[in-house]
Amino acid sequence: MTSEPPQLDILAIAAHPDDVELSVGGTLLKLAAQGYKIGILDLTCGEGGTRGTPEIRAAEATAAAEILGLTVRENLDLGDSHLWVNEDSRVQVVRALRRLRPRVLFTQYWDDPHPDHAHTSQLVREAAHVSGLAKYDADFGLPRWRPSGIAYFLFSRTVAPTFIVDISSHFDRKWQAIYAHASQFHNPQSNEPQSRVSTPQFLREMEARDRYFGALIGGEYGEGFFVREALNVDDPVALLTRPMNLYS
């Protein structure tokens, strides 16, 4: 596709500054421990959230990036609750992909009740494709780049994951990264208005989801991913003899 080497192995792209941590923070920690170069691209500053301010949220995102061991974290500021797939948003994502040159993308699943999440999913898929077209946004001067693959992280309760990453060894640190976004979550001392995300129940739901995905592979905690395209597998024996659910 291009002679430029990749800068990043994985770029996780999501709408709001805590989405990646909640969804695949454990996987990013596991991959960082294996030496992969990882980045997060937040598409909005989270200014539409019930609690916190853009300044507070930016500081929290920086703190979480350090906990996750990221190489880079950037924010395109495309407008919380106003995130659309249009020419401007697509060009912004393409320029980020061409600068950061990730081999693999993680992003949000398209069937999600929050429109920003659903639009992120479509935006990333479209941008990843047109980023590989030499004449798209050529005047800006960045060489084309197309990531090799996209895995969607799963919030959905209706989709069976394509694969699950066992994050049991990284679960505690994942939660440190989540709690770095302190303005968003349950805090008995806070005087800000309550939101669904700031209830104790929300974090219990998040933990239950990780436990559920972990249980599907016979582990303690897991994170689920969905892949649209067929996977090219060299060794089905190695793939199918990994520890997995013994009750299927």
Ligand SMILES: [Zn+2]
């Ligand atoms: Zn979100």
